[in-house]
Amino acid sequence: MKIAFYGSSLTSAYWNGAATYYRGMIRALAALGHQVTFYEPDVYDRQKNRDIDPPDWARVVVYDGTVAALRQAAAEAVHADVVVKASGVGFEDDLLLAEVMAAARPQALRIFWDVDAPATLAELRAAPDHPLRRALPALDMVLTYGGGDPVVSAYRALGARACIPIYNALDPETHHPVAPDLRFACDLGFLGNRLPDREARVETFFLEPAARLADQRFMIGGSGWGDKMMSANVRDIGHVPTRDHNAFNVTPKAVLNISRASMAETGFSPATRVFEAAGAGACLITDHWEGIPLFLEPGPEVLVARDGQDVAEILAGLTKDRAKAIGQAALTRVLRDHTYADRAARLDGILKDAGTLKRRAGEQAA
Incomplete structure (x- = not known):
């Protein structure tokens, strides 16, 4: 056609x-x-x-x-x-x-x-x-x-x-595992533009945990965050071009998905970032929304947080070996069911x- x-x-x-x-x-x-x-x-x-x-x-x-x-x-x-x-x-x-x-x-x-x-x-x-x-x-x-x-x-x-x-x-031709890139080295990375429907949730799920975990390194990518108040352990790297998304996802110990408020309330609305991260074999922590198990199984394939305290607790207890296992399981699932x-x-x-x-x-x- x-x-x-x-x-x-x-x-x-x-x-x-x-x-x-x-x-x-x-x-x-x-x-x-x-x-x-x-x-x-x-x-x-x-x-x-x-x-x-x-x-x-x-x-x-x-x-x-x-x-x-x-x-x-x-x-x-x-x-x-x-x-x-x-x-x-x-x-x-x-x-x-x-x-x-x-x-x-x-x-x-x-x-x-x-x-x-x-x-x-x-x-x-x-x-x-x-x-x-x-x-x-x-x-x-x-x-x-x-x-x-x-x-x-x-x-x-x-x-x-x-x-x-x-x-x-997932498009496996464009989003897939790559070698880590030291530019994106951190414990938790988040990639998303600054939008009114997302900003409060970024504060709750990303900036507040960062302030609690002073010994951990955080990285935020996306447009519009330059004048946002952040703790000293958060690095703002601005817009991340598509060609760098795989490296951004695979390098941190874990990456965070934060849905816009309307998407979270509606449910069954996984962002492209969910599949980009899984396709790179990243360990993904996502905010909670209805319908997650339709796409990834909570626990073995994705970690789910209901608030910033959950994010902080998950990150504090997350070992590199477990993060790697979750990322591999997510990659296997999306290649099988979600291309x-x-x-x-x-x-x-x-x-x-x-x-x-x-x-x-x-x-x-x-």
Whole structure:
């Protein structure tokens, strides 16, 4: 199938947490024979901070951050069998949705792909006349990268015909064990941008344990933390490019996953960082959220903390041998059950079934 995918960015992970997800899914879909064109706007300095070149497994179209360029890019949806508008594109999202779906051929599948369902659903509930909410009944389906039954039920209640989670996963070609790198040597590392929906949880799960464990070394990576008050044993290294994620994950004794508040409350929403860390064979400590055992088994494959005290106690008692065993078990699990090849195979079947049903419906109507 020819897929026109309108998202935030495929070529840059700069202020773009969905990049790893997009890359893994689209590369795996391409391996199944789908032809994907990814349309991304030139906004937020992402093109100045590219971390991959346009890949050979997708055609990338970068359009200027203007309404005229948006409309020109949206018009190309007419050539696709599947038209995808993702959440959080970052420039005129409502207009882009309208233009893309208007351009799509009648027989094409129309999909909204939500990479931040808790935030999107909160926005829709607060605005009964929201353009996306009005558009939902006309779309063939909503895909989400997490959320489970609560998100599925919420979208169906708002008028979506179908809502299907396609969870984050591992791309073993890009995230895998590497040699440790002394730049990232520490006892606990955390990688995540400073966001309002995450900052209080970073204080609880990372900064407070660091202040308690003065004899341990902590490292925080990601954009926006430069002026944050931290104890002397925390090193802020700023933005970490994708090419360094494997080394960042494998070098510390353990790495920490901290969900944004809305993701933790919704549950069944593992961040890409969970699979990146597991794919590198890292020992992962994660904050608690509903649905963890669906992805990794607490104890043997991942350590779970309900608050900062738990993090401090886990880290204080964690030996290097146990950390290594947990990381190896996590790697084995994600390679077995949670690769993007697995996710793409499932989505491939969903798209083919939906396409067949839509063609038959069109033939009957004619």
